[in-house]
Amino acid sequence: MSTRIKLGLAILLAAIAAVLAWRTLGKTQADSHVDAPGGTHWTCTQPTCGTDFTLTIAELSDFYNKNPESEPPCPRCGKPGARATACPHCGKTIPKLARSDRQAQTATCPKCGKPIQSAASGSGR
Ligand SMILES: [Zn+2]
Ligand SMILES: [Zn+2]
Numbered sequence: 164m165s166t167r168i169k170l171g172l173a174i175l176l177a178a179i180a181a182v183l184a185w186r187t188l189g190k191t192q193a194d195s196h197v198d199a200p201g202g203t204h205w206t207c208t209q210p211t212c213g214t215d216f217t218l219t220i221a222e223l224s225d226f227y228n229k230n231p232e233s234e235p236p237c238p239r240c241g242k243p244g245a246r247a248t249a250c251p252h253c254g255k256t257i258p259k260l261a262r263s264d265r266q267a268q269t270a271t272c273p274k275c276g277k278p279i280q281s282a283a284s285g286s287g288r
Contacts, residue, residue: 204256205244207237214239215247215256252277 202217214237218226226235234243247256253275260270260279270279 201249204247204249205235205237206247206256206258207240207242208245209237209240209242212237212240212242216244217256250274250277250279252279 202219203223205216205218207214207216216235216238218235223235234245236242237244246259248259249255250257250272252272255272255274257272257274257279271277272279
């Protein structure tokens with residue numbers, strides 16, 4: 164009888180230890196893992212300003228927590244920014260690709276003029 168209780172206690176302790184270890188590991192992994200290593204790219208919606216800026220995932224989520232209805236403002240003029248992307252050729256911040264596949268396939272980078280193929284282009288041909 165007593166050995167059974169001891170065994171049960173040992174299993175319980177092992178389970179708790181495993182859960183604690185898993186939680187600690189999972190937390191450190193979540194902290195270091197970022198979807199966008201270079202941050203998120205933004206461009207100013209004011210054409211005469213046209214400032215490009217980047218925000219880290221942490222900065223962006225912090226902003227959305229405080230301002231769920233608006234977009235991050237331009238650091239220079241304060242106008243709301245528009246989500247942008249980085250050109251795969253020159254690495255500069257460019258407006259996000261159009262949603263339509265046809266437009267995305269013919270889109271060119273305004274900075275270097277090279278065609279931007281959408282990463283998910285598996286169709287055609
Ligand atoms: Zn601006
Ligand atoms: Zn480019």
